[in-house]
Amino acid sequence: MTSVRTAVLTLVVALAALLLLFASGIGYRQEAWSLQVAFAMVRWAAYLGIAVSMLALLGAVLACRSGRAVVFFALALVIAGGTAFVPWRWKQVATSVPPIHDVTTDTQNPPRFVAILPLRANAKNSAEYGGDSVAAQQRKGYPDLAPASFSEPTGVMFTRVRAAVDAMGWELVAADSANGLVEATATTTWFGFKDDVVVRVRPADAGSRVDVRSVSRVGGSDVGTNAARIRAFLSRL
Numbered sequence: 001m002t003s004v005r006t007a008v009l010t011l012v013v014a015l016a017a018l019l020l021l022f023a024s025g026i027g028y029r030q031e032a033w034s035l036q037v038a039f040a041m042v043r044w045a046a047y048l049g050i051a052v053s054m055l056a057l058l059g060a061v062l063a064c065r066s067g068r069a070v071v072f073f074a075l076a077l078v079i080a081g082g083t084a085f086v087p088w089r090w091k092q093v094a095t096s097v098p099p100i101h102d103v104t105t106d107t108q109n110p111p112r113f114v115a116i117l118p119l120r121a122n123a124k125n126s127a128e129y130g131g132d133s134v135a136a137q138q139r140k141g142y143p144d145l146a147p148a149s150f151s152e153p154t155g156v157m158f159t160r161v162r163a164a165v166d167a168m169g170w171e172l173v174a175a176d177s178a179n180g181l182v183e184a185t186a187t188t189t190w191f192g193f194k195d196d197v198v199v200r201v202r203p204a205d206a207g208s209r210v211d212v213r214s215v216s217r218v219g220g221s222d223v224g225t226n227a228a229r230i231r232a233f234l235s236r237l
Contacts, residue, residue: 003063007072010059014052014080021045021083029192035218038191042087049084053077094223098141100134101125103226104213105147105234107135111200111213115174116183120196123217127196142227148210148234154180157208158201164237168229170197186214186229193218195226199233210237 024041027033056077063069104110110129170184180201200211214226
């Protein structure tokens with residue numbers, strides 16, 4: 001009976017670690033606490049997940065003759081291990097990508113924000129492109145990002161861009177057909193970060209050229225989010 005109670009307690013602590021992880025993003029999105037607090041919650045959820053995983057594994061071995069206890073320990077191990085895996089995966093991605101938050105398919109002449117600028121008035125990150133240093137980091141980290149060429153004329157492509165923006169679930173801010181610019185805001189799933197996107201459509205050869213730029217409002221590094229967003233958009237387009 002003691003081993004079962006210990007296993008149940010271990011499972012409860014594992015669930016607490018999982019709740020702490022989920023609450024970090026939910027609370028930040030609801031402005032219940034700051035980003036620093038949210039990150040601290042993620043960190044402690046990871047520590048707790050690791051500790052519980054080790055205890056659950058040890059408990060399962062020691063309670064091998066108690067089927068119920070082993071089941072509870074196994075559940076605790078799965079939940080705690082999954083909880084610890086999420087922050088670990090974020091850290092692995094963060095260390096594998098350049099520490100930038102402004103990504104574009106045209107580093108020489110990146111599309112500029114116009115209508116979105118007032119929405120970024122209080123943003124910690126500037127809407128101005130960082131120049132050669134940022135471009136060099138992007139080329140090294142995301143060598144595949146480049147302008148997209150299409151055989152369709154600009155009018156057709158502009159319509160397709162609008163449709164793709166809607167399909168991506170972004171909030172449309174402006175669609176300037178005269179200048180071939182579409183501006184929108186994307187919201188990340190976990191913390192609800194606001195990232196701004198501008199898509200530029202220009203004539204090129206016998207068709208059109210499409211450039212995309214995605215910029216985070218907060219954070220020194222976007223952990224690869226903006227590059228992934230641009231790839232997904234161009235793939236859908």
